Amino acid sequence: MAKVVSVRLKVYGRVQGVGFRPFVYRLATALNLKGYVLNSSGSVEILLQGERENIEEFQKRLIKESPPLSVIDRVEREEIDAPTYSDFTITPSRKDEGFVFISPDIAVCEDCLREMRNPEDRRYRYPFINCTNCGPRYTIIEDMPYDRDKTTMKKFKMCRLCKAEYEDPLSRRFHAQPNSCFDCGPSLWIEGIKTQDIFKKIAELIKDGKILAIKGLGGFHIACDATNNEAVKTLRERKKRPHKPFALMMKDIEMVKKYCYVTPKEEKVLTSPQSPIVLLRIKDIQDISPEVAPHNKYLGVMLPYTPYHYLMFDFLDVPLVMTSANFSDSPVIKDNSDAKERLSDIVDFYVLHDRDIRHRVDDSVVFVEGGDLQFIRRARGYAPDPVKLPIKVKPSLALGPELKNTFTLAKGDIAIPSPHIGDLKNQETLDVFEDTIMEYIRLFRIEPDVLISDMHPAYMTTELAKKFKNYVEIKKVQHHKAHIYSLLLDIGYTDSVIGFAFDGTGYGEDGKIWGGEVFVGSIKGLKRALHFEYFPIAGGDSAVMNPRRIALSYLHTYFPDYTDRIKHKFSDFEFKLVKKMVEEGRVFHTSSLGRIFDLVSSLIDIRDSITYEAQAAIELEMAATESQHTKFYDFDIKDGIIEIKSIVEGILKDKESKEKSYIARKFHNTIVEIIKDVAEDLYRETGLKTVGFSGGVFQNRLLLSLAKRELEKMGFNVLIHRHVPTNDGGISLGQLVGAME
Ligand SMILES: [Zn+2]
Ligand SMILES: [Zn+2]
């Protein structure tokens, strides 16, 4: 008889809550191995006892055949002396040191949908059907290791049938923590309406033009019929959100293709288990209200991702507006009582359920450009997945930026970016930010030794860092350097690059406001090589909200003869005030390219004041896509400064005779030419043939695709983001260089 050996494997990665133990059980039994498998808080531990050959086979197949949602980071192996086991069992979880990855929430799977559609099945039309391959995860987890009594499902006691599935290693619901059915699980109702057929009733209300609050996986949505112009208009008025595009949920991929162009890659992302909102080019808006996405050429579309979204669409043939239930970038509402209290002026009805949301998480927003997935907002379906770093860092917490905040907790070569948190100037968001940090530290068991913040003296995160200065080391990383570091860590690049950080604004090392920066260097350090010229802007936030003020500040400084020509954009008072501020030097100086986009948008009468972030730049991009030519404006680059005066001069001249879209396109082409020139010059100086793009300006798809294509034609290797947003949502990852070992 062959010799029996005992081997202990520790599997690290996303291996809990993804059907890993039943998979191990089935594999071990098939190979006639004895022993056990258990979840510990740091890993999945497997003891295998049997013939060496079978153990080798097990290890090979463990990697090759692991469940679809699992991600194996590494496997540690040790031969040990162990008592003799007579069978293979799944034993209770053990709590110990170390952290384990937590699975994000996953859209309902095909198998569950099939059961939900089967009149013979006991879960026929059950709104919370799930299995080990799908359903809520991060949003319901209260503690690790991931077991039912550590989730918000603990208050639902499983019935006999559910319990049997839960305990059967061969069932696809073995240890599926949210497992439930009509008899024992959560339920869904329309507040104040008694009906046998909830989903038919929801559809009736929607068709009747009503606005509904619907509790989702990570928070509430506000929903209405996207083809009902009156309903969408009413929603805009009630939500006090005049222009910012609303996301849509569509019944199925056929419906998406009716309204939008969908590439194969976009279809793959739409139908993926992460099920994000994908920005798609509008084919023909047809019956969708123009109020859904005014002045935009893209629609943000997602497919149903909970079982009850599907059940709703059984009675609906129209796209739904599905916008996050929050107020001007404050956190999305997640609790029933909160929703009823705070949404009463906005919605007509509430669709509620009694499975509590422990962690709020918004819908993710992505786009696909040239086959690459780009994040605008990384949240549901992706967070809290880790990003593997090309470096080792001390246990650390990077606090991120002020707007579009995310933070990142990290240790060794693992970084765990938080989901999108929002605008920290909002007190409520700040509270959620602090709470979520505490949750992360507890769940992932990383006690930070280093805290990294932005350099801005007035940021809330800078204040927060100060509070901890007696306990931990505090580091600061400049905002735009953090953008480039973020890109390099995101894609695991350790060599030197030419890094373009084209962005909104951030506090610079010289006390001025940066935002159009070119760096040379690597994760070990960046040198500012070039930047856009500093130009004066009167007023801080008020100028950002009113690009006409940026235009007036610029013209009054450099083209005073022209100022009267834009007088009509202002009240007398505002006109005089801005001019006076410029004359008295009550201005801030910035090299921000984002603000230059605002300037141009106002100069050519596209957008003088905005109601959501980057609106002026977005509408300038939309105008530019309507024109196809390759002309560009003259520009000067002298002593490391990219001057814009000649560009503005050219625009003012073109304005006399040319269309807005022509000028908008010419301006975009000019930025591409600048990037080409700068890259070529720096290549001659440094020999570097790799270029990286980061910063909010690269959310501009026209600019991103043109610049990437042109540089690649010139033989450059172009790096763009992959796992975190190019906007400020990616900053916290980049700040981690401050904790490098
Ligand atoms: Zn499933
Ligand atoms: Zn049950």
Ligand SMILES: [Zn+2]
């Ligand atoms: Zn930024």
